[in-house]
Structure formats: structure tokens, C-alpha cells
Amino acid sequence: MSTEQTTAADGFSYTLTRTLDxxxxxxxxxxxxxxxxxxxxxxxxxxxxxxxRAGGAWKATVVTPDGGEFPMTGSYADVAENRHLVIAMDVPGKPEPEKMTMELSPQDEARTRITVxxxxxxxxxxxxxxxxxxxxLDSLTAFLSR
Structure with a gap:
């Protein structure tokens, strides 16, 4: 079972934390x-x-619940395997990508805390x-519990 903690948004930032099985x-x-x-x-x-890898590119097309498709692109600003990922997301009309940080912290051999x-x-x-x-994170939790 996963637990969720949402840290209150501070200014224009947010942090979400869960413990995954x-x-x-x-x-x-x-x-x-x-x-x-x-x-x-x-x-x-x-x-x-x-x-x-740091500097490596990514792309994906996200499908919304109503069937809309949104192509997304970006790169990886920082990568530490099994621990840390900084994902840069290209945003149309913005000169700099938006960055999202994902941190993994093992809690024991079978559980991991993820912080975004x-x-x-x-x-x-x-x-x-x-x-x-x-x-x-909801979908990731369900995927990992299969």
C-alpha cells in the first residue's frame, strides 16, 4: 500500500511525496x-x-481522458541512476524549459519514497x-502494484 503526503504549495512550487511498495x-x-x-x-x-543521461532528449505524446493528444519534448538535466532525475520540459513560447525533480529514497528492500x-x-x-x-503518481502506484 502506498501513502501520500502533499507538501503545501509555496509560491509557485509544489512537492509531492509518496511511499511506493x-x-x-x-x-x-x-x-x-x-x-x-x-x-x-x-x-x-x-x-x-x-x-x-544528462543532456539526453525525451519525447512522448500524452493522451487526455477526452482523447486529446499533446506532444511533449525535453531533456534530462541531471541523472543519478535509481536515485535522482531532473527532467527539463520544453514549453512553447518559453525561452527556458521547466524543470521537474524526481528523487528516490529507499525505505527498505521493498519500499521507496518518491519525491517530485x-x-x-x-x-x-x-x-x-x-x-x-x-x-x-496515482497511475505509477497502480502500475507498480500489479
Whole structure:
């Protein structure tokens, strides 16, 4: 069973933390393997590409519940296998990508705490990003419990 803790939004930032019933290496593979990521991250089949290394690129097409498709691109700003990932997301009209940090902390051999943090430009952007990340963590939790 997973637990969830949401740290109150501070300015335009949010932090979400959960404890997942999976070892860190399994969580890492779910987040960094295109085939696994596509299964839980609301992506169109075959749309996920990942070069998981600092400076490596990624892309995916996210499918919304109403069937809309949104291509997303970015790169990895920092990578420490099984521990830390800084994901840079390209945003149309913005000169710099938005960055999201994902940290994995093993709790024991079978459980991992995941912490996701992001700072946005506005309250609205933060709220939308936090809602999207909450949905992702819900789906990741279900994926890992199979």
C-alpha cells in the first residue's frame, strides 16, 4: 500500500511525496524505460523515446481522458541512476524549459519514497502541474502494484 503526503504549495512550487511498495530500481525502470513509462503515464503507444543521461532528449505524446493528444519534448538535466532525475520540459513560447525533480529514497528492500518537486511561473501553472503530477503518481502506484 502506498501513502501520500502533499507538501503545501509555496509560491509557485509544489512537492509531492509518496511511499511506493517497490524497490528503487523497479521505480526507476518504470520512470526511465519507454515501454514501461508508456503503460502508466497516459502516453500514446509507440510515442515515448528516452535517452536517459544528462543532456539526453525525451519525447512522448500524452493522451487526455477526452482523447486529446499533446506532444511533449525535453531533456534530462541531471541523472543519478535509481536515485535522482531532473527532467527539463520544453514549453512553447518559453525561452527556458521547466524543470521537474524526481528523487528516490529507499525505505527498505521493498519500499521507496518518491519525491517530485517543480517550480512554475504562475499559480495557475503550478496548480495544473501539481494536478498532472498527482495523476501520474496515482497511475505509477497502480502500475507498480500489479
Amino acid at each position: 517497490a524497490p528503487a530500481a523497479q521505480v526507476w525502470r518504470a520512470w526511465t524505460t519507454p515501454e514501461q513509462y508508456a503503460q502508466w503515464a497516459y502516453c500514446a503507444p509507440g510515442s515515448v523515446e528516452m535517452d536517459v 518537486h517543480q517550480t512554475c511561473d504562475t499559480t495557475e501553472a503550478r496548480d495544473m502541474a501539481e494536478q498532472g503530477t498527482t495523476m501520474l
